Amino acid sequence: MFTQSHLLRGLRRYFLCTLAGPRLRRILAMLTRTETREDACRSSPQSYAAILRIYAHALEKSVHSPRFDPNRGKDRANSLERLLSNTSLTAHIDGETLGWAQEMLAAYRARVACPTELTTAARASPRPNLNASAIYEFIRQRRSVRHFEEQELRVHDLSHAIEFMRCAPTSCHRQAVKAFLSVTPETARRAHALCVGRSGFGDFIPAFVSIAADLNAYSFPDEAFLPFVDAGICAAFFLLGCHANNLAATLMAWSVSDEDRDRKLHELLSIPAYYAVAVNCVVGVPKSVAPPNPRKPLDHWFSVV
Numbered sequence: 001m002f003t004q005s006h007l008l009r010g011l012r013r014y015f016l017c018t019l020a021g022p023r024l025r026r027i028l029a030m031l032t033r034t035e036t037r038e039d040a041c042r043s044s045p046q047s048y049a050a051i052l053r054i055y056a057h058a059l060e061k062s063v064h065s066p067r068f069d070p071n072r073g074k075d076r077a078n079s080l081e082r083l084l085s086n087t088s089l090t091a092h093i094d095g096e097t098l099g100w101a102q103e104m105l106a107a108y109r110a111r112v113a114c115p116t117e118l119t120t121a122a123r124a125s126p127r128p129n130l131n132a133s134a135i136y137e138f139i140r141q142r143r144s145v146r147h148f149e150e151q152e153l154r155v156h157d158l159s160h161a162i163e164f165m166r167c168a169p170t171s172c173h174r175q176a177v178k179a180f181l182s183v184t185p186e187t188a189r190r191a192h193a194l195c196v197g198r199s200g201f202g203d204f205i206p207a208f209v210s211i212a213a214d215l216n217a218y219s220f221p222d223e224a225f226l227p228f229v230d231a232g233i234c235a236a237f238f239l240l241g242c243h244a245n246n247l248a249a250t251l252m253a254w255s256v257s258d259e260d261r262d263r264k265l266h267e268l269l270s271i272p273a274y275y276a277v278a279v280n281c282v283v284g285v286p287k288s289v290a291p292p293n294p295r296k297p298l299d300h301w302f303s304v305v
């Protein structure tokens with residue numbers, strides 16, 4: 001039956017199709033896509049790499065399972081094998097993705113041959129002996145800082161924080177998130193000036209980082225929000241990486257509706273059009289750091305059924 005919500009959805013779609021800019025149209029196209037994953041993967045090397053990672057990720061879960069079911073993952077393994085045998089596609093993707101996909105396929109086949117034996121890929125490495133209270137206290141002390149010492153940063157100063165970001169979980173182990181950054185204060189200042197929430201900052205902006213997701217890696221309706229979820233989690237890891245390296249950072253929201261600002265930021269930081277900026281971050285050596293600010297009570301943060 002045709003309901004009010006159908007009408008609203010139709011109007012929304014009409015609005016997006018006619019008035020929205022290219023990025024929103026791309027997300028809309030993702031929401032209404034009907035082709036198969038294997039068809040979609042031919043649209044770009046990044047899409048192909050994402051499909052390999054999605055299939056390899058499914059096999060990894062089977063390989064790591066203590067209750068291995070040889071029938072689970074069979075179709076994925078066959079699809080992955082077919083995709084890996086297509087040399088015209090494999091020629092264009094990164095070695096890490098290719099190597100990991102081949103490794104997971106081999107580990108899955110080994111587990112099928114001997115289902116009771118956990119493969120080397122499934123053996124956990126020992127956990128470092130760290131104190132949970134100290135880690136919690138370290139995280140609690142992190143603050144958003146908006147005033148920085150007039151001290152320029154080098155890319156090298158940020159690279160360990162990016163290593164933190166690299167450890168973030170991403171959906172299906174896609175790793176389609178990238179930090180586009182500038183440590184040139186003038187460029188950082190211009191990028192910061194494009195952000196809506198720029199009040200409260202000092203005049204000197206040492207570095208600016210845009211955390212963006214490659215939309216080629218997300219093709220289907222059920223994945224429409226994942227680029228922003230993945231990039232958001234990466235941003236959180238990056239923030240903690242800055243904190244661990246005695247740098248201070250403040251996340252800055254990015255508007256999805258202002259196409260002109262979005263185009264300017266893409267140009268300024270040489271961000272390819274197919275990357276959607278999820279959030280930005282200003283980084284520098286802090287002038288001072290305030291004490292931890294209060295949080296809502298613990299019981300506000302969860303609900304138990």
Ligand SMILES: Cc1cc2nc3c(=O)[nH]c(=O)nc-3n(C[C@H](O)[C@H](O)[C@H](O)COP(=O)(O)O)c2cc1C
Pocket residue numbers: 142143144145146195196197198199200250251252253279293
């Ligand atoms: C997604 C996101 C967007 C944010 N955008 C801005 C922003 O545009 N401008 C700003 O000054 N702070 C921004 N912040 C920082 C928040 O204001 C800050 O995290 C919050 O007040 C808590 O303070 P704390 O980070 O010091 O604990 C943002 C934070 C997040 C998570």
